[in-house]
Amino acid sequence: xxxxxxxxxxxxxxxxxxxxxxxxxxxxxxxxxxxxxxxxxxxxxxxxxxxxxxxxxxxxxxxxxxxxxxxxxxxxxxxxxxxxxxxxxxxxxxxxxxxxxxxxxxxxxxxxxxxxxxxxxxxxxxxxxxxxxxxxxxxxxxxxxxxxxxxxxxxxxxxxxxxxxxxxxxxxxxxxxxxxxxxxxxxxxxxxxxxxxxxxxxxxxxxxxxxxxxxxxxxxxxxxxxxxxxxxxxxxxxxxxxxxxxxxxxxxxxxxxxxxxxxxxxxxxxxxxxxxxxxxxxxxxxxxxxxxxxxxxxxxxxxxxxxxxxxxxxxxxxxxxxxxxxxxxxxxxxxxxxxxxxxxxxxxxxxxxxxxxxxxxxxxxxxxxxxxxxxxxxxxxxxxxxxxxxxxxxx
Numbered sequence: 001x002x003x004x005x006x007x008x009x010x011x012x013x014x015x016x017x018x019x020x021x022x023x024x025x026x027x028x029x030x031x032x033x034x035x036x037x038x039x040x041x042x043x044x045x046x047x048x049x050x051x052x053x054x055x056x057x058x059x060x061x062x063x064x065x066x067x068x069x070x071x072x073x074x075x076x077x078x079x080x081x082x083x084x085x086x087x088x089x090x091x092x093x094x095x096x097x098x099x100x101x102x103x104x105x106x107x108x109x110x111x112x113x114x115x116x117x118x119x120x121x122x123x124x125x126x127x128x129x130x131x132x133x134x135x136x137x138x139x140x141x142x143x144x145x146x147x148x149x150x151x152x153x154x155x156x157x158x159x160x161x162x163x164x165x166x167x168x169x170x171x172x173x174x175x176x177x178x179x180x181x182x183x184x185x186x187x188x189x190x191x192x193x194x195x196x197x198x199x200x201x202x203x204x205x206x207x208x209x210x211x212x213x214x215x216x217x218x219x220x221x222x223x224x225x226x227x228x229x230x231x232x233x234x235x236x237x238x239x240x241x242x243x244x245x246x247x248x249x250x251x252x253x254x255x256x257x258x259x260x261x262x263x264x265x266x267x268x269x270x271x272x273x274x275x276x277x278x279x280x281x282x283x284x285x286x287x288x289x290x291x292x293x294x295x296x297x298x299x300x301x302x303x304x305x306x307x308x309x310x311x312x313x314x315x316x317x318x319x320x321x322x323x324x325x326x327x328x329x330x331x332x333x334x335x336x337x338x339x340x341x342x343x344x345x346x347x348x349x350x351x352x353x354x355x356x357x358x359x360x361x362x363x364x365x366x367x368x369x370x371x372x373x374x375x376x377x378x379x380x381x382x383x384x385x386x387x388x389x390x391x392x393x394x395x
Contacts, residue, residue, distance in 0.1 A: 003104075003105065004035045004037055004103055004104060005023075006039065006100070006103050006107070006109065007024060007036060008109065008111070008115035008119070009111050010040060010041050016137055018182070019294060021038065022294075023111075023135070023372060023375070024036040024038055025183050026182075030369060030372060031372070031376070037103055042112075044096075045096060075142070075143055075144065077143055096122065097128075106131070107130065107131045107376075107378055108131070109132075109135060109375055110132065111135045113144040116147050117147050119132045119149070119150075120148055120149045120150060123149030126383075129382075131151045132152075132380075133150075133152045133374070133375050134147075134150050134152070135180065135371065136153060137294060138293035140315045141160050141162075148383070150173070151380055154175050154371045154374055154375065156178055156179040156297065157322055159322050175370075177374055178362065178364045178371070179293050180367050180368040180371045185277075185281070185302055186365040186368065194283055198283045203238055203269075207236075207237055208236075208285040209238045210239050210240070210284065210346070211286070211304075212288050212289075213287060220241075220249055221309065221310045222335070223335035225253065226335060226339075227288065227335075227339055227342060228241055228268055229257070229260055230339065231342075232266075232267035233260060233267075238268075238269075239268045240268075241270050241271070243271065244273050246272075257270075277298065278298070278302060281298065282302055282304075285305075287299055287304050287306050287307070288332075288338070289307075289308065291308045291316045291319040291329070296319060296323055300362055301367070303356045303359050303360060305352050305355040305359075306330075307329065307331070307338065307345070308329050308331045
């Protein structure tokens with residue numbers, strides 16, 4: 001297959017966008033004869049609501065995580081709520097039809113659940129027969145990813161394949177590749193060049209490096225902040241804190257450090273959103289992070305052991321269960337356990353090496369290549385006429 005690849009992403013979390021970007025960059029390197037195109041599904045279909053919906057989602061998840069968790073659990077295997085997108089009249093579908101006409105892709109790849117639902121609606125209505133691939137960006141089999149008419153599911157683990165199988169998805173339509181990560185994270189083992197990266201980044205080669213991450217939107221709990229302050233105060237390690245797009249958090253941490261002491265401030269590097277995250281991961285000994293699907297896959301590709309702290313109810317819980325199960329991460333449930341685990345791991349290089357060996361066996365650095373191969377091999381699976389459903393394509 002050559003021609004154009006239409007990558008439909010979305011704004012609710014950085015992972016959907018990063019997975020699409022990973023596939024685009026990998027495609028440009030591996031298949032220069034193809035033309036990948038990324039489109040934000042929400043921005044294209046609902047341009048007036050795009051910014052508002054994005055803000056409402058992130059504020060809702062941050063301030064009411066228990067509500068999000070409740071909705072996630074009660075729609076996991078399908079319900080009136082989870083099937084709602086397929087029951088709507090889909091006023092945005094006319095714009096998707098227009099997009100397909102304009103781009104004329106050979107295959108459509110959805111890294112965002114609502115995009116997968118929209119393509120399902122078009123296929124069930126008999127309005128397109130373009131091969132459609134859904135790339136699930138977490139280790140979850142939630143029903144919001146599963147839609148009739150999807151020709152192939154690209155998933156991160158056998159755990160997800162088993163879950164999809166229980167939901168009735170044939171194994172022939174599931175390809176386990178790992179979650180796609182961008183080419184800069186695919187260099188394999190970073191240990192051999194860790195010291196060189198520290199020099200490049202202006203970090204000391206004499207002290208271990210702890211990386212603290214709160215995701216693209218800088219959602220960082222108080223326990224991580226206290227860990228930063230205590231580590232800086234004792235001088236036992238260098239701390240790099242990535243605040244993402246959250247400038248308010250960065251200013252708050254700067255004030256907190258300066259209120260401690262000059263030495264504490266000197267022991268911490270605060271950054272916003274960085275474009276060389278692979279270098280910081282390569283320079284670090286350990287990362288404390290939320291268990292987002294893309295961030296943790298990048299850490300695995302870079303062989304960076306993880307401490308998972310305060311996952312959001314929902315897909316982050318699923319990710320945490322998977323990652324601790326394959327022993328590439330440990331999980332801290334409160335502030336005391338977080339400090340204890342970080343201190344113990346930094347002092348136990350053998351345990352860190354054990355976690356890195358487990359990561360090496362997963363070959364996550366090949367995930368994007370494997371996913372791209374599966375996408376190029378995808379073919380349209382005809383839907384029986386009696387399974388099709390009428391869909392009103394609105395304005």
